Amino acid sequence: MASSSSSSKTGLKKMLTLKSSDGDEFELEESIVIQCQTIKHMVEDGFSLIPLQNVDTKTLTKIIEYMKKHAEKTESNKEEIKNFNKEFVKGSFDDQFELVSAANYLHINGLMDLLCQSIADRINNKSVRAVREIFNISNDYTPDEEEKVRDEHKWAHEGGEFDESLD
Amino acid sequence: MGSSKSDLRSAIYPEPVDHFDNLPDPVLLLVFNKIGDVKTLGKCCAVCARFHSLVPQVDNVVVRVDCVISEDDNDHSSSGSGSGHKSLHSISSLFRLLIKPFLSLTQLISISRNRCNNASSILDDDDNDFDHLEKNCVTHHSPTQVLKNFDEIKLLKIELPSGELGIDEGGLLKWRADFGSTLDNCVILGASSVIQSNNNSTNLVYEQCGGNDGNGETDDGSIPESFYTNGGLKLRVVWTISSLIAASARHYLLQPIISEHRKLESLVLTDVDGQGVLCMNKEQLEELRVKPLSASSASKRTMVPALNMRLWYAPHLELPDGTVLKGATLVAIRPSEQPKKEVVGGDGNWVAGAFEEPYGRAARMLVKRRTYCLEMNSF
Numbered sequence: 001m002a003s004s005s006s007s008s009k010t011g012l013k014k015m016l017t018l019k020s021s022d023g024d025e026f027e028l029e030e031s032i033v034i035q036c037q038t039i040k041h042m043v044e045d046g047f048s049l050i051p052l053q054n055v056d057t058k059t060l061t062k063i064i065e066y067m068k069k070h071a072e073k074t075e076s077n078k079e080e081i082k083n084f085n086k087e088f089v090k091g092s093f094d095d096q097f098e099l100v101s102a103a104n105y106l107h108i109n110g111l112m113d114l115l116c117q118s119i120a121d122r123i124n125n126k127s128v129r130a131v132r133e134i135f136n137i138s139n140d141y142t143p144d145e146e147e148k149v150r151d152e153h154k155w156a157h158e159g160g161e162f163d164e165s166l167d
Numbered sequence: 168m169g170s171s172k173s174d175l176r177s178a179i180y181p182e183p184v185d186h187f188d189n190l191p192d193p194v195l196l197l198v199f200n201k202i203g204d205v206k207t208l209g210k211c212c213a214v215c216a217r218f219h220s221l222v223p224q225v226d227n228v229v230v231r232v233d234c235v236i237s238e239d240d241n242d243h244s245s246s247g248s249g250s251g252h253k254s255l256h257s258i259s260s261l262f263r264l265l266i267k268p269f270l271s272l273t274q275l276i277s278i279s280r281n282r283c284n285n286a287s288s289i290l291d292d293d294d295n296d297f298d299h300l301e302k303n304c305v306t307h308h309s310p311t312q313v314l315k316n317f318d319e320i321k322l323l324k325i326e327l328p329s330g331e332l333g334i335d336e337g338g339l340l341k342w343r344a345d346f347g348s349t350l351d352n353c354v355i356l357g358a359s360s361v362i363q364s365n366n367n368s369t370n371l372v373y374e375q376c377g378g379n380d381g382n383g384e385t386d387d388g389s390i391p392e393s394f395y396t397n398g399g400l401k402l403r404v405v406w407t408i409s410s411l412i413a414a415s416a417r418h419y420l421l422q423p424i425i426s427e428h429r430k431l432e433s434l435v436l437t438d439v440d441g442q443g444v445l446c447m448n449k450e451q452l453e454e455l456r457v458k459p460l461s462a463s464s465a466s467k468r469t470m471v472p473a474l475n476m477r478l479w480y481a482p483h484l485e486l487p488d489g490t491v492l493k494g495a496t497l498v499a500i501r502p503s504e505q506p507k508k509e510v511v512g513g514d515g516n517w518v519a520g521a522f523e524e525p526y527g528r529a530a531r532m533l534v535k536r537r538t539y540c541l542e543m544n545s546f
Contacts, residue, residue: 097186104194112197120201128213135186140216149213152316155308156209 017049018064020057025049026064032071036063037107055102062088062095063102066111089118093135127162134166187217196221203229203324205313226321226430230310232328311423321432323424330442331413332406337361339492342410343444343521346418347454349461349472352501353414354521356530357406358484359399359494388536390480403478403496407543410443411500416468417445418460425455463546472502476541479533486525486532497533503542 014030018039034040042050052060069084089096096115103111123131132139141149150157187195199221202208205228212219310325334340337360344353394400417436425431431452436445447455461470477499484495499518519531 093186097189100194101189104191112194113201116194116198117201119198120203123198123211124202124204124207126207126210128210131211131214137185137187137215137218139214141213145216146213149219153209153212155313156206157213162210 015048016043018060019049019051020055020060021053022057024057024060026060028064028067029071032064032067035067035070035108035110037109039106052106054105056098059095059098059102062091062099063106063108063111067108070110085114089114125163127164128157130162130164130166192221196224199225200227203227205230205317208317209313223316224319225317226319228314228317228320228322229324229326230313231326232310311427314424314428317428319430320428321430323428323431323433324435324437325421325424327417327436327438330438330440331416332409332442335359340406340410341442341522341526342414343446344410344414344418345446345448345451345517346414346469347447347451348458349469350411350415350418350474350500350502351451352499352517353411354500354518354530355407355410355496355498356522356526356533357403357494357496357498358492359402360492362491362493363489390537390539391482394480399480399494403480403498406496407476407498407500408546411471411474412468413443414445415463415471417443418469419462419467421445421447422455422460425452429456471543471546473504473545474500474543475503476500476543478539478541479536480539481533481536484529484532486528488525490525492529495529495533497530 015027016030016033016039018026018028018033020026030043034043039050055063066088069081073081091099096118100112100115100119103115122134126134131137139146195217199208199211202211202225208222208225208228212222314320314323330340332340339356339358339361341357342353342355345351421434421436425434425447432449434447434452437443462468463470479497481495482493484492486492497518518534519527521527522530
């Protein structure tokens with residue numbers, strides 16, 4: 001993984017340690033980590049070792065990868081960041097939803113936006129059945145209830161082709 | 168956040184879990200807000216009860232209108248025909264000297280979008296139009312109906328299936344208008360033709376351009392004499408009026424939506440062609456709620472106030488990406504009387520910021536040229 005080489009700030013870099021729920025520790029520059037609001041507040045409170053009980057090593061590794069890349073963001077590498085983001089959301093659903101939970105807990109707004117958009121894109125234009133299958137959502141309506149809800153939003157179910165595919 | 172992680176569970180029970188179960192409501196709502204598309208949101212309601220309970224809280228909605236009825240679709244409806252003509256009369260009386268362009272204006276503003284096969288939403292929920300439409304469409308739902316269950320909308324974007332104004336093949340006409348109770352400002356960018364950068368015969372482009380619009384006169388930022396005589400100016404006036412009519416008609420249609428969605432903070436009405444953009448921000452929406460619009464006496468649109476217009480023209484405008492606009496024209500319009508709101512000031516901002524690139528650049532280039540001022544009566 002690319003490390004701190006990009007940061008060209010002078011002076012000593014303040015380092016922080018993040019500890020995953022599996023007990024693994026990651027040492028990072030403060031400037032990278034403060035993208036995360038939760039950690040930023042802890043840093044302001046004087047913490048330098050930050051235990052993250054809700055984030056496992058696998059998820060934290062991904063999140064650090066994201067934060068490092070986005071700390072490099074400048075005017076000139078917009079395209080590169082865009083491509084990075086595109087690749088970043090390509091993981092399995094299990095991983096993605098773990099990431100959403102973690103990003104939500106850590107308050108990394110940019111990452112939340114990215115992940116939620118990616119999930120939204122999977123829902124867009126899909127049929128009701130496809131959405132249920134893609135995300136493993138069980139239908140908790142009785143047939144009558146479902147009929148009623150569909151009737152309430154009739155305009156959403158008629159006209160146009162809906163995507164039944166599961167990708 | 169729940170402390171029970173799905174890792175363990177999925178290790179014991181390999182069967183997949185409902186991914187959303189672990190997400191708190193605010194996160195799921197964030198996902199729905201990213202969806203935007205009202206049809207998808209409507210379908211989401213049928214997925215499960217939790218979705219159904221959250222969808223009405225979505226604050227960012229995009230309505231893609233499949234079908235619109237225009238006032239000038241009057242072939243079938245007797246009620247519509249009168250108003251269409253009247254609006255033309257009022258305009259032609261305004262510009263007596265320029266009668267001729269109004270024949271083409273008829274073509275310009277006659278919108279025929281009557282053919283709506285599977286229409287599921289239309290913009291106008293007027294009863295007359297309803298009857299009229301029933302003959303052509305299976306069912307229709309106005310945005311007001313579609314948005315009925317959304318009580319929390321802050322950002323609403325409505326996209327029409329196409330722009331109202333017919334323009335010549337290869338030409339360009341874009342407008343952006345901001346409205347409160349009435350027109351606050353409008354910027355129009357037009358060109359008699361656009362030559363894309365992949366056309367590498369640059370010399371030819373220059374020649375054609377000189378012949379048509381510039382007559383080879385030296386380009387000192389002024390409008391060449393021929394512009395007044397060869398119909399160039401008339402065409403620009405037609406563009407301007409047509410754009411203002413389209414904008415004020417769109418504004419008129421938004422009234423019921425604005426009155427029903429009190430939390431709206433931003434309303435944008437665009438079209439798929441990218442021709443016109445009507446915007447209303449929080450203050451402007453509030454203004455309309457407090458002070459209802461005045462309708463034009465002639466037709467179903469908001470009255471356009473007396474206007475000051477500034478016009479910039481370039482016979483040949485080459486953009487940095489190589490695209491060439493022939494007969495490029497920029498018109499910046501504000502009401503003659505605009506109390507309290509700051510006058511001119513950061514002109515470059517609202518004029519140049521009106522369009523996306525590369526057209527924003529074109530506007531910035533045009534503003535540097537000589538400015539011509541015009542006035543127009545209310546209509």
